[in-house]
Amino acid sequence: LAKTTQPISMDSYEGQEVNITCSHNNIATNDYITWYQQFPSQGPRFIIQGYKTKVTNEVASLFIPADRKSSTLSLPRVSLSDTAVYYCLVGGPSYNTDKLIFGTGTRLQVFP
């Protein structure tokens, strides 16, 4: 099964930039890369999605190299409220089960 690989956990301090990388070596041509954020006791929620190069929104940036085998979620100047688990998901125009595997995610802890 195609799967994504992320670091299990990361620590940061308020005001720093945090970069979380996800490896997805088996990404298919039609697949998009989507990042989700999950707070305790809540369901995951969409942060950002991209196909290639760079995407930026009001919350984060997503960097995708030319080979698309990895992606990096960048959170500028994190705050305590960014403490959460971050998942990357690779999916496209198919309902293959492997496109719905979220993996363990990266647990980000932000300290004051």
Next chain:
Amino acid sequence: DTAVSQTPKYLVTQMGNDKSIKCEQNLGHDTMYWYKQDSKKFLKIMFSYNNKELIINETVPNRFSPKSPDKAHLNLHINSLELGDSAVYFCASSQGTPGNTIYFGEGSWLTVV
């Protein structure tokens, strides 16, 4: 308005009981999902329905039976509950395939005692 809502949020029940979790989405999506998140926080896909038709049925005990009366609803019925069924169950929806954004409900915390 909550986009994906599921009830109940908390459920404590005894082994052997039968219980249901209901899910509704008001986003007009045609695809709905059930995920299970265990104590290790690993999100596992259980089922997926597209336009009321079952399209993904992962290796889940047949004690778990999803039912989709219409595109906006996907309920999960669990028979003969076991201790290992204790987990958080998330309902979700998307428009079309998972390449599009998946919207999750708030989760249903099931504890089997």
